[in-house]
Amino acid sequence: MKKGIITVVGKDCVGITAKVCTYLAENQINILDISQTIVQNYFNMMMVVDMDKTEKKFSEVAEELKEVGLSIGVDVHCQNEEIFEKMHRL
Amino acid sequence: MINVFEVNETNKMIQEENLDVRTITLGISLLDCVDSNLDVLNQNIYDKITTTAKDLVKVGEEIEQEFGIPIVNKRISITPVSLVGASACKSPDDYVSIAKTLDRAAKAVGINFIGGYSALVSKAMTKSEEYLIRSIPKALASTEFLCSSVNVGSTKTGINMDAVKLCGEIVKETARMTKENDSCGCSKLVIFCNAPDDNPFMAGAFLGVTEGDAVINVGVSGPGVVKRALEKVRGENFEVLCETIKKTAFKVTRVGQLVAGKASQKLGVPFGIVDLSLAPTPTIGDSVAEILEEIGLERVGAPGTTAALALLNDQVKKGGVMASSYVGGLSGAFIPVSEDQGMIDAVLEGALTLEKLEAMTCVCSVGLDMIAIPGKTSAATISGIIADEMAIGMINQKTTAVRIIPVIGKDVGEQAEFGGLLGYAPIMPVNEFSCEKFIGRGGRIPAPIHSFKN
Numbered sequence: 001m002k003k004g005i006i007t008v009v010g011k012d013c014v015g016i017t018a019k020v021c022t023y024l025a026e027n028q029i030n031i032l033d034i035s036q037t038i039v040q041n042y043f044n045m046m047m048v049v050d051m052d053k054t055e056k057k058f059s060e061v062a063e064e065l066k067e068v069g070l071s072i073g074v075d076v077h078c079q080n081e082e083i084f085e086k087m088h089r090l
Numbered sequence: 091m092i093n094v095f096e097v098n099e100t101n102k103m104i105q106e107e108n109l110d111v112r113t114i115t116l117g118i119s120l121l122d123c124v125d126s127n128l129d130v131l132n133q134n135i136y137d138k139i140t141t142t143a144k145d146l147v148k149v150g151e152e153i154e155q156e157f158g159i160p161i162v163n164k165r166i167s168i169t170p171v172s173l174v175g176a177s178a179c180k181s182p183d184d185y186v187s188i189a190k191t192l193d194r195a196a197k198a199v200g201i202n203f204i205g206g207y208s209a210l211v212s213k214a215m216t217k218s219e220e221y222l223i224r225s226i227p228k229a230l231a232s233t234e235f236l237c238s239s240v241n242v243g244s245t246k247t248g249i250n251m252d253a254v255k256l257c258g259e260i261v262k263e264t265a266r267m268t269k270e271n272d273s274c275g276c277s278k279l280v281i282f283c284n285a286p287d288d289n290p291f292m293a294g295a296f297l298g299v300t301e302g303d304a305v306i307n308v309g310v311s312g313p314g315v316v317k318r319a320l321e322k323v324r325g326e327n328f329e330v331l332c333e334t335i336k337k338t339a340f341k342v343t344r345v346g347q348l349v350a351g352k353a354s355q356k357l358g359v360p361f362g363i364v365d366l367s368l369a370p371t372p373t374i375g376d377s378v379a380e381i382l383e384e385i386g387l388e389r390v391g392a393p394g395t396t397a398a399l400a401l402l403n404d405q406v407k408k409g410g411v412m413a414s415s416y417v418g419g420l421s422g423a424f425i426p427v428s429e430d431q432g433m434i435d436a437v438l439e440g441a442l443t444l445e446k447l448e449a450m451t452c453v454c455s456v457g458l459d460m461i462a463i464p465g466k467t468s469a470a471t472i473s474g475i476i477a478d479e480m481a482i483g484m485i486n487q488k489t490t491a492v493r494i495i496p497v498i499g500k501d502v503g504e505q506a507e508f509g510g511l512l513g514y515a516p517i518m519p520v521n522e523f524s525c526e527k528f529i530g531r532g533g534r535i536p537a538p539i540h541s542f543k544n
Contacts, residue, residue: 005097035094046094059155077101079158081092086344088096 002051003032003081004058006065010074012043020047020076023068027061028053043074048081104159108314108376109342111349112369113163114150115290116359117297117305118142120169120206128178132191135174139166139195139204142304142359147200149356153349161349162511166196167295167307168206172222179218182225189229189236196235203278205237205295210285213247213534215256223253226260230275231267237293243283243480245487248537254480255529257281258473262496265465269498272506276495277428277460281476283483283490288363289419294456294491305362306354307419310346311369312338314376316406320384331385332405339366339409347414365419366410367455368402370430372513378402378423379432390433391442399423400453420489422455428508428515429460437516444475444518452482457490462506462515465498472496474525485538 008020017036024031033048054061062078069076103109123134143166150164168174171188179185189207196204207229209219226238240257243249261276268275280294287298290307297305319338323330346364354361370378379390385398403422411417425447427433436442444461451457457479463472476492483490497506500517507514 005092007097007101033091046097048091057152059152062155062158077158080156082348083157083159083345084092084096084100086348087100087341088092 004029004049004051004061004078005081005084006047006049006076006078008043008045008069008074008076010043010069012038012041013072016043016072016074017045019068019072020065023065024049027056029061101158103312103315103341107312107318108371108373109312109345110160110162111308111346112311112367113165113290113309114146114161114349114353115165115167115295115307115309116143116146116357117167117288117301117307117362119297119301119303120174121299124174124177126177128184128187131175131178132187135188136191136195139168139192140198143199143201145357149353152356153352157349159345159349163202165290165292165295166199166201166204167290167297168192168204169299170206170208170210170296172209172219173299175222176216176218179221182221182228185222185225186228186232189225189233193233193236201235203237203292204235205239205292206297207236207238208240208296210241211250211253212241212244212283213250215250215253220256223256223260226279227263227267227275230264230278237278237295239280239282239285239294239296241282241285242476243484245284245484245541246537249283249477249480249484249535251477251529251534252532254477255473255532257476258469258471258529261472261494262469265496265498272500272508273465273495273497274508274512277493277508277512279493281492283480284488286419286489290365291367291369291420293493301362302360304359306350306357306359307362307365308346308350308353309365309367309369309419310342311367312342313368313370313378313381315342316368317375317377317381317384320381328401332401335402335405336409339406340413343410343413361416363416363418364410364414366406366414366417366421367419368406368423370424370426371511372429372431374431377430377432378425379430379436383432389439389441390436391446395446396449396453399425399450403454420455424456424459425450425454426460427518428462428506428513429511434514434516437518444520448478448482451479451490452486455489457483458492458494460493460495460512460515462495462497462517463520464501464517465496466501467496467520468526470524470526470529471520473529475520477529481535487540
């Protein structure tokens with residue numbers, strides 16, 4: 001399975017999760033895990049997603065999610081899980 | 091499964107601590123381009139480079155986006171041009187025409203630098219290799235992306251002092267021909283001892299003859315990440331210090347290994363090596379000097395600097411070696427002056443001298459790097475500086491190099507500006523006693539006794 005890690009950081013407002021999840025649903029990206037906290041009004045979310053079914057390239061999804069983030073004033077990063085696996089697991 | 095702390099740690103390294111992949115370097119062999127007709131040779135070279143490297147920049151950008159890690163440079167290293175041009179080039183100007191072809195090819199594929207305008211003359215020079223070396227000033231003055239290097243010594247062969255003498259003159263001439271830009275042509279010229287065949291870093295990259303048709307070599311970086319990690323262990327003993335550097339180097343190198351693997355897969359080119367180097371940039375917080383200060387020196391150059399650098403270099407290698415399947419290139423800590431704000435500050439405050447830098451090169455990778463000296467320095471003195479550095483490499487069985495810039499029209503107290511990744515440098519004083527008679531002897535220094543291991 002090709003997994004992606006999506007991180008969302010920014011000032012909290014209504015509809016951040018909705019906006020990101022709508023994009024994912026439209027592109028056949030399944031959410032496997034979500035953790036989310038709000039620290040001093042700052043929204044901090046991490047998602048693990050399954051990218052197998054989407055027809056788009058990883059780099060395209062990353063770019064489009066970044067734009068979704070910009071439209072609501074938060075930073076969205078979508079990265080291939082491998083970079084974290086490589087760095088933190090033997 | 092990966093947890094949020096691990097994700098945040100990695101992203102903090104990238105976003106706040108300047109972790110990046112410094113370069114993906116595609117090595118391309120030009121041996122099959124050889125022709126005795128110069129025009130045919132030039133066309134063959136242009137075609138081979140633009141075909142083999144056509145996707146390099148695109149693939150690099152895709153990887154950047156997929157993993158969210160910046161890849162600062164996409165570069166090409168080629169077979170030393172003195173070998174490729176030997177049968178077609180009958181004069182230095184013939185070689186300059188190849189230099190221009192390489193520059194055009196580099197521009198066409200959109201890379202940052204192309205390295206390999208090189209000659210390997212550690213024992214002696216052929217006529218053709220001498221033409222190439224003599225063409226370097228003009229080649230560097232008339233191109234934008236080209237980098238050049240000359241290997242003038244090795245532990246196995248000794249030091250070719252005729253080449254050392256010539257290189258001193260060539261450095262000076264290159265400085266003269268690019269004097270409008272603070273002699274910055276010299277920032278693209280490296281004189282080596284024991285040059286590695288698979289180095290991905292510029293200006294000294296070339297693809298050695300021991301290599302295959304094409305290969306992907308990757309250079310990682312991350313002085314900022316090491317510095318931040320060390321801030322957390324202030325005052326702890328050397329065991330804790332060394333363990334921290336090792337663990338950090340491991341993590342940084344893993345990213346390099348991942349990127350190298352991906353690039354190799356996407357380009358259909360075999361993976362060569364990861365170069366485990368701490369390569370600084372002029373950005374604040376991306377400095378090797380700051381690591382040395384964090385280890386406990388008030389300024390780089392203070393007593394203890396060589397020891398601190400030795401342990402840093404060794405721990406980076408120990409941590410990195412297990413993180414990558416193949417390690418090579420220069421691997422260690424780079425200590426360029428102009429590309430490292432901490433080094434620049436140390437020079438400006440009088441803490442760091444040319445002589446201390448020379449001592450530091452005994453225990454780290456590369457050598458006297460990006461050092462600006464007065465433009466009035468004689469060619470023989472530059473050759474003397476080169477000879478000293480080559481001797482360190484030869485005797486210690488390590489790579490050493492000299493990338494020194496005699497800034498024409500400037501003297502101690504002034505500054506040279508190179509721009510971009512190359513930064514700026516205060517002009518450092520050079521010992522003014524002459525070595526002209528020594529350099530003028532001619533011939534070569536024999537290989538050291540410990541090179542006879544058969």
